[in-house]
Amino acid sequence: MSELLNAIKAAQKIVIHRHVRPDPDAYGSQCSLAEIIKENFPEKTVLRAGEGEPTLQFLSKMDEVEDVDFKDALVIVCDTANQARVDDQRYATGATVFKVDHHPNDDPYGDYNWVETTASSTSEMIYEWYSTHKEELRLPAKAAELIYAGIVGDTGRFLFPSASPKTYRYASELVTYPFSRTVIHDALYETKANVLRLQGHILQTFSLSEEGVASVSITRQMLKQFETTAQEASQLVGMLGNVSGIKAWVFFIEEEHLIRVRLRSKGPVVNTIAKRYEGGGHPLAAGASIYDWEMVHQVVSELKRATLEA
Ligand SMILES: [Mn+2]
Structure with missing residues (x-):
């Protein structure tokens, strides 16, 4: 976790990826990390890579990322078990690749690999990372919202066994931030009539x-x-x-x-x-x-x- 903070501090350009066909945790971890970096290191360039998913646009939007943006960049890949699943394969053209994930680490493709298979979600890991560095980092409400959405998504609204005491503890802290849980729940579980x-x-x-x-x-x-x-x-x-x-x-x-x-x-x-x-x-x-x-x-x-x- 401290290596992730050090890598961010050392980089001027940071491109954050997640897996293809993104779910709320992919968006939540990728975009909350982007929000935290923007809040605490406003002088750095932070880009969110990958194809936007229309049903998750309410959470966050992707950035236009040019080939040149990867030059000397720190690339962080969230919630993605293996290389083939990384959305936007240009991730490999960055200077350093940092994997942050909670799936089994069968493909340790990063120069750094932070993998916690007991974490309910990668979003939970991002919260843990923030929480560990609380003294130096601020958590903007938007990041809290994204992390909450990611945890809700990957735990099936806290029902799956992967939701640990830690997950609930983090959630209890996250819900103190000013965002609407109702908006998130409604948007995540709204279903089209034909579906x-x-x-x-x-x-x-x-x-x-x-x-x-x-x-x-x-x-x-x-x-x-x-x-x-x-x-x-x-x-x-x-x-x-x-x-x-x-x-x-x-x-x-x-x-x-x-x-x-x-x-x-x-x-x-x-x-x-x-x-x-x-x-x-x-x-x-x-x-x-x-x-x-x-x-x-x-x-x-x-x-x-x-x-x-x-
Ligand atoms: Mn996940």
């Missing part, structure tokens, strides 16, 4: 195996029928978590050139399965890719096996 209809369709049609495994396949045809995107469908993966008797489940969502595999679990380890299909993630929530609907059976049998072994 809810797809959700209804999934609830009507899913089946649960005797092992406690459910599998949902969403083809491009279905996405078209419900006028939803693959990204929107991906966000529905948590919805089967309340099904009585479910132990693990998987969504297969067809994109243009691949089928995205979203694995979720109540106990069986699923990231080992994801790793066999060009993916990875957390033990209980992982993602992967397959290229043929024929492969679905294989992934589902592996998931059943993992469930029986758990």
Whole structure:
């Protein structure tokens, strides 16, 4: 943590990245860190790199980043487990790369790697970093809002086991800052009617195996029928978590050139399965890719096996 502060102090230009297809924690960690640096080191240039996500624009906006901005720059990559997932691959052209993440550190791509797999979110790590250096750093309300949104996003509103006593303690401090939790909650959980209809369709049609495994396949045809995107469908993966008797489940969502595999679990380890299909993630929530609907059976049998072994 002190190396991160030293690296920031030593840099004149700082470019902050996060993963592709950003979620609230990706935005929250990236943009809160940018706000903290701007507040405390106004003489430095701080840029937020990556493609903007329309549904997260209410939190923050990305900057236009030119190739030249990476020259002699400190690059900080938040919430991104591996190099391929970094949004804007020019990150590697910076002078120094600093990884800040809470996923398993299988790809320590940074010159510095600060990884806390027990942290609920990378946003929580940013708060911890600020908190550790409280004597020298100020936390602007905007940063508090972004961190709060990131924690809410990655803990499913403080429901997942990853929300630790520390997470709640930090949250209790964050909510003393002047921002509206209602605005954040409403914006994060607002759902389009057609997405809810797809959700209804999934609830009507899913089946649960005797092992406690459910599998949902969403083809491009279905996405078209419900006028939803693959990204929107991906966000529905948590919805089967309340099904009585479910132990693990998987969504297969067809994109243009691949089928995205979203694995979720109540106990069986699923990231080992994801790793066999060009993916990875957390033990209980992982993602992967397959290229043929024929492969679905294989992934589902592996998931059943993992469930029986758990
Ligand atoms: Mn995260």
